[in-house]
Amino acid sequence: MKYSDKVVVITGASSGIGEDSAVEFAKRKSKVVLVSRTRQNLETVAKKITKYNSEILVYPCDVSQKNQVEQMSRTVLDKFGRADILVNNAGFGIYGPVHESKTEEIESQMATNYFGMVYCTKAFLPKMLEQKSGHIVNVASVAASFGIPGIAPYCASKFAMLGFSESLYHELKGTGVGVTVVSPIMVRTNFLKHQSFKSFPKYSSMSLSSSIVAKAVVKASYSPRLEIIVPSFVRGAVWLKQTFPYLINPILGAAFRKAMKTRKMD
Numbered sequence: 001m002k003y004s005d006k007v008v009v010i011t012g013a014s015s016g017i018g019e020d021s022a023v024e025f026a027k028r029k030s031k032v033v034l035v036s037r038t039r040q041n042l043e044t045v046a047k048k049i050t051k052y053n054s055e056i057l058v059y060p061c062d063v064s065q066k067n068q069v070e071q072m073s074r075t076v077l078d079k080f081g082r083a084d085i086l087v088n089n090a091g092f093g094i095y096g097p098v099h100e101s102k103t104e105e106i107e108s109q110m111a112t113n114y115f116g117m118v119y120c121t122k123a124f125l126p127k128m129l130e131q132k133s134g135h136i137v138n139v140a141s142v143a144a145s146f147g148i149p150g151i152a153p154y155c156a157s158k159f160a161m162l163g164f165s166e167s168l169y170h171e172l173k174g175t176g177v178g179v180t181v182v183s184p185i186m187v188r189t190n191f192l193k194h195q196s197f198k199s200f201p202k203y204s205s206m207s208l209s210s211s212i213v214a215k216a217v218v219k220a221s222y223s224p225r226l227e228i229i230v231p232s233f234v235r236g237a238v239w240l241k242q243t244f245p246y247l248i249n250p251i252l253g254a255a256f257r258k259a260m261k262t263r264k265m266d
């Protein structure tokens with residue numbers, strides 16, 4: 001795949017998976033649009049990747065705000081005249097049982113993780129269809145396949161992202177435009193620094209670096225597949241859960257319920 005003439009829009013580019021994805025595309029000399037809410041953090045990422053001599057546009061934008069996304073896409077399309085790869089990566093989670101969660105917290109996870117992806121897709125897809133080329137990469141999670149106690153709103157937003165992507169995947173067949181979901185297990189980023197995750201079982205030996213996931217994002221940007229699970233052997237766990245839910249769900253439920261009880265003792 002030749003990336004040097006590609007315009008790549010990355011949401012949530014100011015840290016973690018988005019930041020490392022920006023590095024990967026900049027190394028390949030793509031034109032990279034860095035999107036998140038915090039200009040200062042985006043400028044820091046832009047500075048870090050200037051050494052690769054790729055063209056960078058920093059664009060502060062809250063993806064949960066439809067008007068801001070529409071304005072952002074107009075600016076990108078006016079400047080570059082095209083959009084080749086859209087990485088819908090902005091997202092966050094809050095840990096806590098549903099009965100203790102504020103309704104606003106539940107709404108805000110859906111607004112960013114799901115509707116942010118919808119707004120960006122709606123903003124760039126028409127241009128991609130006109131070009132007859134392009135790829136949308138949606139960063140979901142294995143939480144798109146497992147309902148994990150303590151992160152119900154987050155799981156709901158990622159299940160929604162996967163369902164939306166699967167339908168879109170079928171719709172786009174034969175158009176030259178593709179969509180691929182990247183679903184990692186736990187990743188060592190700022191995501192888990194939200195104070196609600198204080199007692200969430202993290203940084204286990206299974207967790208990934210964000211640079212590994214960023215490489216999967218690049219792979220996804222030319223993949224014909226609907227979903228890439230990182231690491232790939234976890235696909236086996238998803239298959240097991242879908243095939244034998246009555247065996248897997250009780251084990252998963254018990255493990256994470258125990259973690260939630262520990263949290264209560266904090």
Ligand SMILES: NC(=O)c1ccc[n+]([C@@H]2O[C@H](COP(=O)([O-])OP(=O)(O)OC[C@H]3O[C@@H](n4cnc5c(N)ncnc54)[C@H](OP(=O)(O)O)[C@@H]3O)[C@@H](O)[C@H]2O)c1
Nearest residue numbers: 012014015016017036037038063090091186187189190191
């Ligand atoms: N870390 C994990 O264990 C893990 C596992 C599976 C999937 N994921 C998914 O990976 C994606 C990236 O997360 P990460 O782990 O790299 O976390 P991170 O380091 O906290 O990065 C999240 C990014 O999203 C941006 N963001 C948050 N809300 C936004 C909004 N409303 N509008 C625009 N940008 C927004 C943040 O920047 P600003 O604060 O500057 O806006 C930041 O750049 C998320 O979708 C997450 O669900 C993470």
